[in-house]
Amino acid sequence: MSKKLDTILAQVGIHSDAATGALVTPLHFSTTYQHPEFGKSTGFDYTRTKNPTRSTLENALATIESGRFALATASGMAAVVLALELFPVGAKIVASRDLYGGSFRWFDEKEQEGRFSFSYANDEQEMLDLIDENTDVVYIETPTNPMMVEFNIEKIADKAQKNGAKVVVDNTFYTPIYQRPLELGADLVIHSATKYLSGHNDVLAGAVIVRDELLYEKLLYQLNTTGAVLSPFDSYLLMRGLKTLSLRMERATANAQKIAKMLTKNPSVKQVIYTGLGGMISVKVADETKIPQILNRLKVFTFAESLGGVESLITYPATQTHHDIPVEIRASYGLTDDLLRLSVGIEAADDLIEDLEQALTD
Numbered sequence: 001m002s003k004k005l006d007t008i009l010a011q012v013g014i015h016s017d018a019a020t021g022a023l024v025t026p027l028h029f030s031t032t033y034q035h036p037e038f039g040k041s042t043g044f045d046y047t048r049t050k051n052p053t054r055s056t057l058e059n060a061l062a063t064i065e066s067g068r069f070a071l072a073t074a075s076g077m078a079a080v081v082l083a084l085e086l087f088p089v090g091a092k093i094v095a096s097r098d099l100y101g102g103s104f105r106w107f108d109e110k111e112q113e114g115r116f117s118f119s120y121a122n123d124e125q126e127m128l129d130l131i132d133e134n135t136d137v138v139y140i141e142t143p144t145n146p147m148m149v150e151f152n153i154e155k156i157a158d159k160a161q162k163n164g165a166k167v168v169v170d171n172t173f174y175t176p177i178y179q180r181p182l183e184l185g186a187d188l189v190i191h192s193a194t195k196y197l198s199g200h201n202d203v204l205a206g207a208v209i210v211r212d213e214l215l216y217e218k219l220l221y222q223l224n225t226t227g228a229v230l231s232p233f234d235s236y237l238l239m240r241g242l243k244t245l246s247l248r249m250e251r252a253t254a255n256a257q258k259i260a261k262m263l264t265k266n267p268s269v270k271q272v273i274y275t276g277l278g279g280m281i282s283v284k285v286a287d288e289t290k291i292p293q294i295l296n297r298l299k300v301f302t303f304a305e306s307l308g309g310v311e312s313l314i315t316y317p318a319t320q321t322h323h324d325i326p327v328e329i330r331a332s333y334g335l336t337d338d339l340l341r342l343s344v345g346i347e348a349a350d351d352l353i354e355d356l357e358q359a360l361t362d
Helices: 005-010 052-064 076-084 101-113 124-130 153-162 213-226 232-242 245-263 288-297 327-332 349-360
Strands: 069-073 091-096 116-121 137-141 166-170 188-191 206-210 269-273 280-285 313-315 339-343
Touching (some): 052 069, 069 213, 076 101, 076 206, 091 124, 137 153, 245 269, 288 339
Parallel strands (some): 091 116, 091 137, 137 166, 166 188
Antiparallel strands (some): 188 206, 269 280, 313 339
């Protein structure tokens, strides 16, 4: 029987304990496992290599992203590093110009070390133009963070593969609810699972999902060697979050659509950047000197980093998530000091709208 995504999510882990029939996936805290006898293994030897709770999570992550294999990492950045360290020294990478600040920080460091060479694209056409026979990797955030630029994964993957390049897609913002990159030709999908997949701002996690077994074996070797695996308890928390992913994304999108409509009519806002899907909205205010006042007035939105939780957050990228990107680079693609990023949660839309209206009022 082929199950719909909502059913798969709601039932994550419920058939994982045949011994007891427990509805909730058991937490296996043991770091080591007894061998039945010399030369035999239960399939679990040491928890850095493989853990029963984490394995159940990884099976779920692979399924919801239409992959065959998944690896759960200790953070979203651990997932980014794991995915790109597959590629050799000197690899040429074409990447989205608008990136999460942590990704840019690591990319910049690797380029300065001579590990990789990067070319950046502001939009889809620029990315297509940059991909050629010398390209080894194409790295896409879609939509991007925080400018919400969308890329056609299928079109980019087609050109990349014709040139022998692998495609890595960060699917943190849209999640499998709105986008499944592997179905569109991507080779690897990554997530900061701290965000929407978990959804409750109480777990730090990442994920890498693939279809190709050879890629998986290389990733597994690297993860086991470096050790940035997700703990059993965090694996449990992430599975719990996955069960409500569809409901949360539906509610966050409905709220964000109403908020975006309101913001386009607010005289204190000069630009609203929203794709129409998901809970992420960026806004440029008419008077950036009033940003501290706006942030301090908010009562329902919380001024904090991160995104994708049930609670609505507001972030000032220039001093928080994207501070490490040089000002001139940020400004070149529109990430200016007048921009605020909203992560719309599942609260009552009317309360969120009223809160923003009073904060934006002169």
